[in-house]
Amino acid sequence: MKYKNLGLLIKSFLTCYRGEWDSICKGCGACCYQKNETDEGVIYIDFNSPCTYLDTYTNQCTVYENRFKICKDCSRLGARHALFARWLPPDCGYVETFRKEP
Numbered sequence: 001m002k003y004k005n006l007g008l009l010i011k012s013f014l015t016c017y018r019g020e021w022d023s024i025c026k027g028c029g030a031c032c033y034q035k036n037e038t039d040e041g042v043i044y045i046d047f048n049s050p051c052t053y054l055d056t057y058t059n060q061c062t063v064y065e066n067r068f069k070i071c072k073d074c075s076r077l078g079a080r081h082a083l084f085a086r087w088l089p090p091d092c093g094y095v096e097t098f099r100k101e102p
C-alpha cells in the first residue's frame, strides 16, 4: 500500500483542524455498520447490521453531536484508520484521499 497527500493528513489531523479533516468524509455511512471478519482474516462491512443510531435512509448519524457519549462502539475515524483500516470501502473519502494503490 502506498500513500498520498500525507501533508494534508498531517495538517488536517495532527493539528486538529477538524473542519478540513471532517470535510473529507463523503457521508456514505459505510463505517457505521458492523464489521466482521471471515475465517480467512478478511474484514468486511456487514450492511445488514447498521449502528442503532444510523438513519439508513439518509446515511446520517441521528446523535452526531453526542455520538461518542451515547454510542459505546462509536469512535472518531483518525489518521490510522485513513491509512490502514482494511474495512473502509475503496470509495471512502479518506481512502481515496490518502491511499495510493501500487
Ligand code: SF4
Residues within 6 Å of the ligand: 024, 025, 026, 027, 028, 029, 030, 031, 032, 077, 088, 089, 091, 092, 093, 094
Ligand atoms: S466510510 Fe468514509 S466516507 Fe463513508 S461515512 Fe465513513 S468515513 Fe465517511
Ligand code: SF4
Residues within 6 Å of the ligand: 031, 032, 033, 051, 052, 053, 054, 055, 060, 061, 062, 063, 064, 067, 071, 073, 074, 075
Ligand atoms: S453513533 Fe457513530 S457509528 Fe453510530 S451512526 Fe453515529 S457516527 Fe455512526
